[in-house]
Amino acid sequence: MGENNAQIGGIRLAQFIQNIDDYTPTIPDDVTTYHLNRAGFDTTDPRVIRLISLTSQKFVSDIVGDAMQQCKMRSSSQNNKKGAKDKQYCLTMEDLAAAANEYGIHIKKPHYFS
């Protein structure tokens, strides 16, 4: 197998990197650059910035997705009689803390901090 043909699970890394060159992440490049600069990270390659933006988006998206599952399970057990008519979901600290706990992030806030 040649080095150029090395594939990572079906998607070529080079192709993915080329794709994110044209992609605008939800977190703007300037914001990511600002926070990276605060940590001493300095690069001129926009692909690196976009890769990090995408990663942080995925990080939040995974946690929020888990929180959503928790929220749905809780609401379905509470509103069993009424049915699932009310589909207004609100992300609360309760769901967020439970979801983040699975990722090894233990959120502890004082009760007066709200």
Added chain:
Amino acid sequence: MADDGYRHCLQQAIAVITSEAGYTSISSLALETITEMIQSVLCEIGRCSQSFCEISSRTKPTLCDVEQTLINTVGFTIQDVANYYLHAPTRKITSPEKLNEKSQ
């Protein structure tokens, strides 16, 4: 505060991500917590990438440094990010620097 604009921008991005996940609203405490988390992740990725780069006797971090960092800090491979990219939200948010340019 100098980073208020950036923080506000991050909060907008978090709002987009949570609404994509199916939420209609978010409590302010949860929003602030996620903002702190995302800021921490960004800083940690930056710090760790810079360390990998300096260990290799370079000054500018490359994609390989970031790839190694992602595995070490958040536990994602490039493949995971590539899979997420296929269905990532496409809504764009104007950065505070561009907003400043417009207002001037």
